[in-house]
Amino acid sequence: xxxxxxxxxxxxxxxxxxxxxxxxxxxxxxxxxxxxxxxxxxxxxxxxxxxxxxxxxxxxxxxxxxxxxxxxxxxxxxxxxxxxxxxxxxxxxxxxxxxxxxxxxxxxxxxxxxxxxxxxxxxxxxxxxxxxxxxxxxxxxxxxxxxxxxxxxxxxxxxxxxxxxxxxxxxxxxxxxxxxxxxxxxxxxxxxxxxxxxxxxxxxxxxxxxxxxxxxxxxxxxxxxxxxxxxxx
Numbered sequence: 384x385x386x387x388x389x390x391x392x393x394x395x396x397x398x399x400x401x402x403x404x405x406x407x408x409x410x411x412x413x414x415x416x417x418x419x420x421x422x423x424x425x426x427x428x429x430x431x432x433x434x435x436x437x438x439x440x441x442x443x444x445x446x447x448x449x450x451x452x453x454x455x456x457x458x459x460x461x462x463x464x465x466x467x468x469x470x471x472x473x474x475x476x477x478x479x480x481x482x483x484x485x486x487x488x489x490x491x492x493x494x495x496x497x498x499x500x501x502x503x504x505x506x507x508x509x510x511x512x513x514x515x516x517x518x519x520x521x522x523x524x525x526x527x528x529x530x531x532x533x534x535x536x537x538x539x540x541x542x543x544x545x546x547x548x549x550x551x552x553x554x555x556x557x558x559x560x561x562x563x564x565x566x567x568x569x570x571x572x573x574x575x576x577x578x579x580x581x582x583x584x585x586x587x588x589x590x591x592x593x594x595x596x597x598x599x600x601x602x603x604x605x606x607x608x609x610x611x612x613x614x615x616x
Contacts, residue, residue: 390425391491397454418448446493453489458482463512467520481509535575549603 419441426442433441460482468474484490512518536544538560545551551559563569568582578586589597 391453391487395454395486395488395491397452401452403451416448417444419445422449450489450493453492454486456484456488456490457486459485461509463509465518479509535572535577537574537576541576548599549606550599552606 422445424445426438426445429441430438460480462478462480465477465479466474467477534540541560542556545556545559563576563582564571566581567579568585569576569578571577595601
């Protein structure tokens with residue numbers, strides 16, 4: 384990590400190599416991580432020397448790999464309490480919160496959803512305030528929100544749900560998704576899975592007549608037992 388230390392400063396790099404435990408109990412960890420062979424070869428050094436798409440891919444891999452070994456980002460969180468209205472029972476307590484980045488750490492290298500993050504930072508930044516200051520109300524906006532049902536699964540969120548329930552293995556996730564589509568149980572709408580009439584009928588039939596075998600727990604337990612067999616247990 385000497386190269387990142389030169390680029391971003393020694394204080395932004397983790398003091399010790401950071402090791403992360405897998406979040407999925409089904410992770411077989413049979414493959415080497417996708418990472419640059421040398422952190423010294425920065426994206427800037429290969430830009431223009433390789434295809435643009437390959438450069439973008441390398442930059443993504445390099446940034447994520449290097450960011451994983453950087454120090455944690457540190458934020459200062461500030462809360463300002465303000466009393467609004469005349470003295471008496473009609474007075475209301477309003478609170479505004481904001482955060483300031485003190486130490487960038489891994490954010491110096493890579494941050495997911497950068498554009499959204501910038502918007503969030505701007506909308507949550509507070510002006511300098513001192514205790515006892517009087518502030519003027521410049522505008523008042525009424526916002527209406529409605530509860531919404533959980534979003535339909537995308538490929539990524541479906542794989543995450545399979546991992547959480549212990550169903551399938553990394554090598555079978557793609558097959559599960561392709562089977563759902565090949566048998567026309569689902570169709571894609573705006574990158575989300577929508578059950579077809581066939582899919583609903585099959586789901587209803589299996590749930591009513593083979594409830595035990597389509598439960599999350601049954602499938603997860605069976606796959607755990609198969610893993611134990613493969614380990615010779």
